[in-house]
Each structure stands twice: as structure tokens, then as C-alpha cells.
Amino acid sequence: MAAERNEISGALPPELKKLTKLNRLSLSHNKITSDGGVFVNASLRHLHLGHNELAAAPDLSRCPLMVDLQLNDNEITSIPSAYGKLKKLERLDVSPSRADRCPLRCSVNADRASLLA
Numbered sequence: 322m323a324a325e326r327n328e329i330s331g332a333l334p335p336e337l338k339k340l341t342k343l344n345r346l347s348l349s350h351n352k353i354t355s356d357g358g359v360f361v362n363a364s365l366r367h368l369h370l371g372h373n374e375l376a377a378a379p380d381l382s383r384c385p386l387m388v389d390l391q392l393n394d395n396e397i398t399s400i401p402s403a404y405g406k407l408k409k410l411e412r413l414d415v416s417p418s419r420a421d422r423c424p425l426r427c428s429v430n431a432d433r434a435s436l437l438a
Contacts, residue, residue, distance in 0.1 A: 323347040325369075332357035349373070349391070360384055370395070371414065378415075381407065388412070 330352035337359040347369040356379035375395040
């Protein structure tokens, strides 16, 4: 599902939790400030939230199949250590950001991952 440049603002709507078969979500270039705790979708593989106003990285602990995570151009100051448990993660883009802490484990697939910071 793609909804780039739609002037979506604030927290993501809880209705996104109902999209249980969603594997790709692109919400870049909006004014999103919070994930709203909506990422409980075990089938989500690609999440693009670049160019928003996120102050914190989303909780993806229930998204074990995540492959591509783009959080570039936000206000994020740190990357959760739980991202290190995303064994399938191949790309994590947090550039440019204010992320001053990125645990080494978040690049657990360093041979495949593009960790941009």
C-alpha cells in the first residue's frame, strides 16, 4: 500500500492493524509523528517512513519478516536494540538523522545489510 505525499499527520491510524496481509507499506513524505503502535503485522516486509517527523523509531518487534526499513530524514535519535532481532533485515536507512546510538546488533546481517547512518 502506498500513500506517499498525502499530508498524513500525527500518529498512524489504528485501522492499519486490520491490514493483516499487508507486506509493503510506503508512507514517506508525510507529517507522521508516531507509529501509534500499529505495527503488529507479522507479514510486513517493507516499511518506508522516510521524510516524516518521527521522533522515535517504530516498534517492529512483531514484524519478524521485515526486510527493508527506511526511516531516513526524520527526527529519530536512536535505533532500538530490538532491531538486532530482525534476522531478515537487509536494509535499514536512517540517513541523515540524529541517531546517535545504533547498536552493532542492528546490523546482524552486515554482509547483506545496507546500514546507512
